[in-house]
Amino acid sequence: QKEVEQDPGPLSVPEGAIVSLNCTYSNSAFQYFMWYRQYSRKGPELLMYTYSSGNKEDGRFTAQVDKSSKYISLFIRDSQPSDSATYLCAIAGNQFYFGTGTSLTVIP
Amino acid sequence: EAGVAQSPRYKIIEKRQSVAFWCNPISGHATLYWYQQILGQGPKLLIQFQNNGVVDDSQLPKDRFSAERLKGVDSTLKIQPAKLEDSAVYLCASRRDGGKLNTEAFFGQGTRLTVV
Numbered sequence: 001q002k003e004v005e006q007d008p009g010p011l012s013v014p015e016g017a018i019v020s021l022n023c024t025y026s027n028s029a030f031q032y033f034m035w036y037r038q039y040s041r042k043g044p045e046l047l048m049y050t051y052s053s054g055n056k057e058d059g060r061f062t063a064q065v066d067k068s069s070k071y072i073s074l075f076i077r078d079s080q081p082s083d084s085a086t087y088l089c090a091i092a093g094n095q096f097y098f099g100t101g102t103s104l105t106v107i108p
Numbered sequence: 109e110a111g112v113a114q115s116p117r118y119k120i121i122e123k124r125q126s127v128a129f130w131c132n133p134i135s136g137h138a139t140l141y142w143y144q145q146i147l148g149q150g151p152k153l154l155i156q157f158q159n160n161g162v163v164d165d166s167q168l169p170k171d172r173f174s175a176e177r178l179k180g181v182d183s184t185l186k187i188q189p190a191k192l193e194d195s196a197v198y199l200c201a202s203r204r205d206g207g208k209l210n211t212e213a214f215f216g217q218g219t220r221l222t223v224v
Contacts, residue, residue, distance in 0.1 A: 041217075043216050095141065096213055
């Protein structure tokens with residue numbers, strides 16, 4: 001069983017839509033959860049991270065962790081064409097375990 | 109602060125040839141990772157260093173892959189001989205304090221390897 005599984009997508013949404021990206025993980029011991037954004041031909045860059053359960057908001061982005069169901073989500077409000085990228089969820093132990101990524105395209 | 113530097117950005121080699129990638133982490137970062145990212149997949153850890161010691165190389169195909177981090181700074185990853193399935197992006201990442209799990213890992217741009 002993989003440490004983290006991610007809804008594969010791809011997703012294509014109109015500009016201004018709300019986007020929901022989701023992952024599940026297997027080990028309840030993990031406590032640090034991250035979302036990375038990866039533009040084409042670039043390395044991943046950290047978008048947000050959360051510790052334990054709950055929500056964390058940063059501008060148009062909200063990261064949510066539900067430890068009881070081992071579910072992590074990233075919501076993007078008022079999506080913009082510049083948000084078009086691959087989004088990777090990750091959980092942190094001594095190393096980082098990544099999901100397979102969800103490709104998002106926001107259409108103007 | 110300067111980011112993680114990797115070179116080369118792109119490399120095309122024939123199968124059975126050898127290739128080496130170089131990584132210069134962010135200054136002062138003790139932990140260095142090499143990840144392999146195959147197209148359409150998430151990054152997979154190959155090897156993790158803390159300073160110049162190996163912490164985890166359980167997923168490194170040691171019959172063909174090797175890595176070193178001399179002096180606990182720069183690192184090189186080598187493949188010899190390369191196979192077609194090694195075609196991927198090789199990402200280097202560094203982290204300030206390996207003992208604190210909530211510190212961000214910074215990624216380089218990656219080296220895109222194509223084996224033909």
